[in-house]
Amino acid sequence: xxxxxxxxxxxxxxxxxxxxxxxxxxxxxxxxxxxxxxxxxxxxxxxxxxxxxxxxxxxxxxxxxxxxxxxxxxxxxxxxxxxxxxxxxxxxxxxxxxxxxxxxxxxxxxxxxxxxxxxxxxxxxxxxxxxxxxxxxxxxxxxxxxxxxxxxxxxxxxxxxxxxxxxxxxxxxxxxxxxxxxxxxxxxxxxxxxxxxxxxxxxxxxxxxxxxxxxxxxxxxxxxxxxxxxxxxxxxxxxxxxxxxxxxxxxxxxxxxxxxxxxxxxxxxxxxxxxxxxxxxxxxxxxxxxxxxxxxxxxxxxxxxxxxxxxxxxxxxxxxxxxxxxxxxxxxxxxxxxxxxxxxxxxxxxxxxxxxxxxxxxxxxxxxxxxxxxxxxxxxxxxxxxxxxxxxxxxxxxxxxxxxxxxxxxxxxxxxxxxxxxxxxxxxxxxxxxxxxxxxxxxxxxxxxxxxxxxxxxxxxxxxxxxxxxxxxxxxxxxxxxxxxxxxxxxxxxxxxxxxxxxxxxxxxxxxxxxxxxxxxxxxxxxxxxxxxxxxxxxxxxxxxxxxxxxxxxxxxxxxxxxxxxxxxxxxxxxxxxxxxxxxxxxxxxxxxxxxxxxxxxxxxxxxxxxxxxxxxxxxxxxxxxxxxxxxxxxxxxxxxxxxxxxxxxxxxxxxxxxxxxxxxxxxxxxxxxxxxxxxxxxxxxxxxxxxxxxxxxxxxxxxxxxxxxxxxxxxxxxxxxxxxxxxxxxxxxxxxxxxxxxxxxxxxxxxxxxxxxxxxxxxxxxxxxxxxxxxxxxxxxxxxxxxxxxxxxxxx
Ligand SMILES: Nc1ncnc2c1ncn2[C@@H]1O[C@H](COP(=O)(O)OP(=O)(O)OP(=O)(O)O)[C@@H](O)[C@H]1O
Numbered sequence: 001x002x003x004x005x006x007x008x009x010x011x012x013x014x015x016x017x018x019x020x021x022x023x024x025x026x027x028x029x030x031x032x033x034x035x036x037x038x039x040x041x042x043x044x045x046x047x048x049x050x051x052x053x054x055x056x057x058x059x060x061x062x063x064x065x066x067x068x069x070x071x072x073x074x075x076x077x078x079x080x081x082x083x084x085x086x087x088x089x090x091x092x093x094x095x096x097x098x099x100x101x102x103x104x105x106x107x108x109x110x111x112x113x114x115x116x117x118x119x120x121x122x123x124x125x126x127x128x129x130x131x132x133x134x135x136x137x138x139x140x141x142x143x144x145x146x147x148x149x150x151x152x153x154x155x156x157x158x159x160x161x162x163x164x165x166x167x168x169x170x171x172x173x174x175x176x177x178x179x180x181x182x183x184x185x186x187x188x189x190x191x192x193x194x195x196x197x198x199x200x201x202x203x204x205x206x207x208x209x210x211x212x213x214x215x216x217x218x219x220x221x222x223x224x225x226x227x228x229x230x231x232x233x234x235x236x237x238x239x240x241x242x243x244x245x246x247x248x249x250x251x252x253x254x255x256x257x258x259x260x261x262x263x264x265x266x267x268x269x270x271x272x273x274x275x276x277x278x279x280x281x282x283x284x285x286x287x288x289x290x291x292x293x294x295x296x297x298x299x300x301x302x303x304x305x306x307x308x309x310x311x312x313x314x315x316x317x318x319x320x321x322x323x324x325x326x327x328x329x330x331x332x333x334x335x336x337x338x339x340x341x342x343x344x345x346x347x348x349x350x351x352x353x354x355x356x357x358x359x360x361x362x363x364x365x366x367x368x369x370x371x372x373x374x375x376x377x378x379x380x381x382x383x384x385x386x387x388x389x390x391x392x393x394x395x396x397x398x399x400x401x402x403x404x405x406x407x408x409x410x411x412x413x414x415x416x417x418x419x420x421x422x423x424x425x426x427x428x429x430x431x432x433x434x435x436x437x438x439x440x441x442x443x444x445x446x447x448x449x450x451x452x453x454x455x456x457x458x459x460x461x462x463x464x465x466x467x468x469x470x471x472x473x474x475x476x477x478x479x480x481x482x483x484x485x486x487x488x489x490x491x492x493x494x495x496x497x498x499x500x501x502x503x504x505x506x507x508x509x510x511x512x513x514x515x516x517x518x519x520x521x522x523x524x525x526x527x528x529x530x531x532x533x534x535x536x537x538x539x540x541x542x543x544x545x546x547x548x549x550x551x552x553x554x555x556x557x558x559x560x561x562x563x564x565x566x567x568x569x570x571x572x573x574x575x576x577x578x579x580x581x582x583x584x585x586x587x588x589x590x591x592x593x594x595x596x597x598x599x600x601x602x603x604x605x606x607x608x609x610x611x612x613x614x615x616x617x618x619x620x621x622x623x624x625x626x627x628x629x630x631x632x633x634x635x636x637x638x639x640x641x642x643x644x645x646x647x648x649x650x651x652x653x654x655x656x657x658x659x660x661x662x663x664x665x666x667x668x669x670x671x672x673x674x675x676x677x678x679x680x681x682x683x684x685x686x687x688x689x690x691x692x693x694x695x696x697x698x699x700x701x702x703x704x705x706x707x708x709x710x711x712x713x714x715x716x717x718x719x720x721x722x723x724x725x726x727x728x729x730x731x732x733x734x735x736x737x738x739x740x741x742x743x744x745x746x747x748x749x750x751x752x753x754x755x756x757x758x759x760x761x762x763x764x765x766x767x768x769x770x771x772x773x774x775x776x777x778x779x780x781x782x783x784x785x786x787x788x789x790x791x792x793x794x795x796x797x
Pocket of ligand 1: 171617737
């Protein structure tokens with residue numbers, strides 16, 4: 001239902017007044033920030049006060065700036081007699097009238113009061129008479145979409161139960177820019193229930209392509225940070241995505257919702273100081289992801305705890321040769337292993353014991369040398385043999401000297417070396433002997449050969465969970481450093497309490513309208529800020545600290561993670577407050593999963609909740625029909641999500657016919673056909689949508705060739721890649737996972753299927769990336785699921 005122009009003008013007045021309020025809030029935060037930054041000098045306490053104030057006001061300012069676009073997008077009018085008859089406006093941030101007892105002018109979308117905006121239906125209106133979507137462009141209201149939630153009025157929601165259908169469809173029809181947008185204005189009820197679910201425990205969100213899993217995951221992060229800010233600000237929220245292209249694609253959503261304290265990372269980025277730029281072969285990736293690798297690594301660590309075959313001679317300074325025999329070393333090793341401490345920590349037990357043995361040896365040799373040098377004077381009748389000549393202090397001195405002796409150090413290091421995770425893994429993967437030994441009984445046959453690599457090879461994402469596991473197995477002997485840090489932390493906490501007290505007194509004389517310091521800081525948090533002293537957020541500090549544990553962890557495309565990836569993530573989240581979103585029908589990685597229970601059982605048994613999303617907001621029904629045939633091929637029991645809209649155009653299929661020699665002929669056939677097909681698609685996008693994004697999805701074997709063809713096409717047309725619109729990208733399905741484009745041209749589907757370790761899953765993913773148009777270019781007879789649809793027309797032979 002569309003509103004009258006007078007309505008539009010009235011809403012414009014209201015929205016303008018909201019922007020005035022927003023500007024006033026920004027000015028205030030800006031002034032406070034400037035004051036905090038300007039003040040200098042004073043006692044150390046003043047510096048801490050300044051830091052707290054600077055952090056508070058700059059966070060607030062960043063939040064107020066981020067909500068400029070689409071500040072207010074909704075209005076609810078209630079039925080007569082309903083609690084508080086006046087309408088409420090819903091938007092990206094809460095705004096209040098400071099001159100009218102803090103009357104809410106705009107309700108934050110995450111606040112409980114905003115919930116009916118997403119949930120109310122004609123059948124269950126929750127007191128709402130009318131839901132209005134306000135469409136804005138900058139600060140201008142350009143349109144209103146009304147829904148009257150009254151069964152009697154005959155405005156029923158359709159079979160999918162969509163709320164705000166007009167606004168939703170207009171959002172879905174929008175041209176894609178290559179960056180994901182937020183969906184605050186049109187969140188649907190099934191999505192809202194997930195976004196606002198309790199943060200405790202593991203929540204799995206299973207849904208087919210385009211059901212909004214990524215959107216829901218990100219809005220959930222924003223919701224949790226708003227609702228549980230005190231708990232989550234200090235520990236931070238981690239959002240894990242499958243690759244850096246995907247993280248770039250979703251990177252703007254949380255900032256646009258005013259949330260910057262979230263760490264977005266791939267699992268491969270979760271080992272601070274290491275960049276995993278290498279690539280594993282599919283076999284190596286699969287093996288590295290197996291849970292058995294935890295045993296392989298434990299074996300590899302034990303293999304570094306040695307004893308001599310018979311005896312080890314230690315030529316110490318001064319010319320003496322001390323001896324460590326096998327039995328002594330075995331006893332020391334058993335003692336150290338019995339502590340069950342990590343290797344580098346247990347090393348202390350091993351080395352202390354051997355140092356005792358060496359010191360005893362050295363002392364008794366010294367004593368016998370002294371005795372040998374003394375003239376043989378018989379004891380008098382009343383004298384007794386006085387026992388050892390050297391006392392405990394002498395013994396300690398000898399021991400200390402031995403501890404610093406290079407030969408002793410070398411001997412101890414050779415038997416039980418102090419190791420870093422990187423050293424151990426690279427020693428392991430570059431040595432046949434070490435690999436064979438560590439994998440014996442865990443990997444089959446000669447699978448270990450897939451792990452062998454040249455010295456100096458780059459780290460791969462698959463190495464990261466292994467390094468993390470090793471870091472745990474190796475540990476760090478940081479006893480002294482920890483005690484020092486703990487002392488320092490206690491002092492900082494006591495000091496922070498004092499600072500907060502002073503800040504609160506200051507606040508009494510400031511305006512009430514600003515967020516109070518205790519609302520956003522407590523002594524613990526402030527102490528952490530002090531400790532960081534660089535003003536880093538929890539997310540930034542977490543990125544630098546391998547042992548950081550997060551308040552909540554969200555994993556997108558969770559089906560792709562290997563068993564070893566899960567071990568790493570579970571370590572980062574001991575509270576198990578997690579949201580995992582994914583689709584087991586889209587698993588591409590051989591190390592990924594096809595059943596959530598398998599993944600979670602080792603950590604939470606069956607104590608996890610499952611929510612399903614069933615409506616596809618991305619892919620139009622014509623394309624989904626084709627994809628559903630492929631899904632049925634994967635597993636006839638599975639059902640594809642239902643599309644909310646039609647595109648009005650069917651996917652096209654084209655067959656380019658190679659000649660005899662497969663590789664060359666396929667390339668030649670593509671060279672002849674693909675550029676013109678893509679050019680045609682681009683022209684259609686320009687004509688029908690004024691631009692947008694187009695992806696050519698192809699198997700890895702053709703990626704180089706296809707990219708070269710398209711570069712040639714650009715050159716011939718005098719196009720500049722940087723500023724082109726529509727934008728074209730060439731991607732493998734693996735890298736397109738989670739992304740979407742206005743149009744997709746899918747090349748060589750039979751090869752995509754053949755190259756995948758998961759049958760047709762990759763094809764299903766590729767088919768479901770388009771929001772408007774899909775074309776398929778075959779270089780061989782189509783896979784059976786596709787040949788049932790519109791017959792491919794032949795070309796080129
Ligand atoms: N309630 C909504 N309002 C507007 N747009 C929505 C809504 N829900 C989802 N979308 C849009 O639908 C598209 C698909 O969403 P999203 O990428 O989150 O799906 P997905 O389930 O993660 O898909 P895939 O499994 O293919 O990665 C996005 O453009 C998203 O913005």
